[in-house]
Amino acid sequence: MKVAHIAATFPPYMAGTGNVAYNQALVLHERGYDVTVFTAEPSSGLTNAQEVPFEVRYLPAVFRLGNAPLTPSLLHVLRGFDLIHLHYPYIFGAELTLAAAKRYRIPYVITYHNQLLQPGSWKQRLFSLYNRLMEPIILKNSAAIMAVSLDHFQSLHLRNTHQVVVEVPNGVDTALFHPLDKIACRTQLGWPLDRPIVLFVGALDSAHRFKNVPVLIEAVKQASSETDIFTFVIGTGDLQSAYAATAPKNVHFLGHIDNLLQYYNAADITVLPSSTPESFGLVLVESMACGTPVIATDLPGVRTVVAPGHTGLIVPPRDVDALTEALLTLFRDTARLTEYGHNSRHWVEQKYSWATAVDALEHVYQQVNTRWGHGISQEVPYAG
Numbered sequence: 001m002k003v004a005h006i007a008a009t010f011p012p013y014m015a016g017t018g019n020v021a022y023n024q025a026l027v028l029h030e031r032g033y034d035v036t037v038f039t040a041e042p043s044s045g046l047t048n049a050q051e052v053p054f055e056v057r058y059l060p061a062v063f064r065l066g067n068a069p070l071t072p073s074l075l076h077v078l079r080g081f082d083l084i085h086l087h088y089p090y091i092f093g094a095e096l097t098l099a100a101a102k103r104y105r106i107p108y109v110i111t112y113h114n115q116l117l118q119p120g121s122w123k124q125r126l127f128s129l130y131n132r133l134m135e136p137i138i139l140k141n142s143a144a145i146m147a148v149s150l151d152h153f154q155s156l157h158l159r160n161t162h163q164v165v166v167e168v169p170n171g172v173d174t175a176l177f178h179p180l181d182k183i184a185c186r187t188q189l190g191w192p193l194d195r196p197i198v199l200f201v202g203a204l205d206s207a208h209r210f211k212n213v214p215v216l217i218e219a220v221k222q223a224s225s226e227t228d229i230f231t232f233v234i235g236t237g238d239l240q241s242a243y244a245a246t247a248p249k250n251v252h253f254l255g256h257i258d259n260l261l262q263y264y265n266a267a268d269i270t271v272l273p274s275s276t277p278e279s280f281g282l283v284l285v286e287s288m289a290c291g292t293p294v295i296a297t298d299l300p301g302v303r304t305v306v307a308p309g310h311t312g313l314i315v316p317p318r319d320v321d322a323l324t325e326a327l328l329t330l331f332r333d334t335a336r337l338t339e340y341g342h343n344s345r346h347w348v349e350q351k352y353s354w355a356t357a358v359d360a361l362e363h364v365y366q367q368v369n370t371r372w373g374h375g376i377s378q379e380v381p382y383a384g
Contacts, residue, residue: 001369002034004081006074006097008067008090010039010056016282017087017113020148020170022052024085027358029054038077040069068092075100083365084108086142089115094138107143107372109364111168114279115156139163143368146361148280152301155277168361169305171354172285177261179291179345185266191230196331198231199267199292201260201283204253205237210276212297212318213239217247219273219323224250227331234263264290268337269330271295274302275317281305285352288312288344293337295326305352311344 005025009018018039025035035054040061057077061069068091078084078100086097088110101108139145139158146168147153153165186193198220202211213233220231231251233243244253257263264270270287277300284294284305294312296302308314313330315322330337350356 001365002080002082003028003036003085003365004078004083005035005037005085005087006090006093007037007039007087008069008093010037016170016280017090017111020111020113021087023171023173023354024358024361025054026052027354028361031358031362036081038071038074040064040071063092065091072096075103078106079104081106083368086110086138088112088138089135095134098138098141101141107368108141109144109146109368110139110142111146111148112139112153112165113148114152143372144364146364149301149304151304152277152279155300166360166364168364169352169357170280170282170285171357172282172289172348172352174289174349174353177264177286177289179341180262180265182265185262189262189266191232191266195228195230197267197269198229198327199234199263199270199287200231200272201234201263201270201287202272203237204233204235204240204243206239208237209239210274210278212273212275213243214246215273215275215318215320215323216271217243217251218320219327220251221248222320222324223327223331224248226328229327229331232263232267234260260286261290264292267292269293269295269312269327271323271327272302273297273315273317273323274299277301284312285348289348289352291341291345293330293340293344295323295330307343307347311340311347 005021007018007021011018011022021037025037028035037056038059041058059071059073061071063070070092074093074096084097084101084106086094086108088094097108145163145165147165148170150165150167183193191197200213200216202208220229223229229250233253234257236256240253264287270283270292272281272284274297279301281296281302284296287294288311294306296306296314297317298314299317303314306312306314313326315326
């Protein structure tokens with residue numbers, strides 16, 4: 001099957017949708033699919049991606065709205081494909097995909113990664129208008145909609161999709177993220193060998209205020225009255241200084257880290273204290289792949305990837321006392337902590353490896369291919 005992936009961003013730019021497109025295309029290529037990724041030429045300061053075994057076509061962008069490039073040539077390069085896979089949201093790219101699908105009678109499927117949001121800016125008014133007017137058209141005309149988390153997708157209360165939505169989760173590279181010896185990792189990092197260690201990984205900027213680092217800091221303060229917890233925060237952003245100013249001495253801000261493998265393995269628990277839903281808790285999955293259990297908040301998309309009482313614990317959002325108690329519960333019971341760690345690796349291998357994720361993706365492709373053959377001639381809802 002000849003498949004085109006359409007993504008607003010792609011490596012070397014490090015962003016969620018582009019990385020998903022890369023990993024899906026890689027596994028599909030290994031399984032015999034003829035895959036081409038269409039994306040915009042990198043913005044200034046970046047070079048094209050490293051060599052990959054599938055084709056990547058970088059199209060010239062005549063305009064950019066944030067991470068949404070306008071690449072008019074996309075309309076003319078999709079002839080001859082059996083299926084188009086749009087990574088959404090992608091302003092401009094979505095409309096061009098729809099137009100090309102109609103012109104060349106090709107079905108397109110959508111991976112719905114998240115909704116366009118930019119709180120507190122003029123862009124939010126534009127995005128809200130787009131979500132009301134254009135998004136329903138893009139979704140309705142697709143041959144299939146895939147959500148990385150049904151829990152998160154349903155929480156958005158989208159209008160007029162008229163579609164059955166299939167969950168096709170993101171994956172994690174289980175060869176890259178794997179268990180290592182905890183003591184060896186701590187020794188190499190210079191971390192204390194005999195202290196409970198909590199890890200947070202995430203952006204520390206205003207756009208990611210919902211990661212709710214202050215709740216973690218307060219919970220660690222409270223828990224430290226019983227046990228001497230060390231907390232390491234990985235990430236950068238304009239709020240880092242403000243967070244650090246309120247943090248006790250046993251909370252350490254490490255800045256940006258490229259390779260997280262040792263850090264996940266050196267920690268006892270990874271915490272994601274988000275205060276709003278997220279489409280997919282990737283940090284949690286990476287941590288569990290390394291055999292490190294997690295604590296997450298009871299929110300769509302975040303809670304989805306955790307098996308409560310098996311790979312970690314779920315707490316109410318914005319609840320310092322509940323997070324404190326969850327930390328102490330696990331640190332008081334080292335046998336449970338160890339059990340959760342073993343369970344976590346198995347959980348990720350079963351549900352969130354890229355091989356498993358692409359199994360689900362292939363199933364959707366095959367259904368669409370059976371239903372549509374090689375043509376798209378009218379708006380026909382996908383029935384799942």
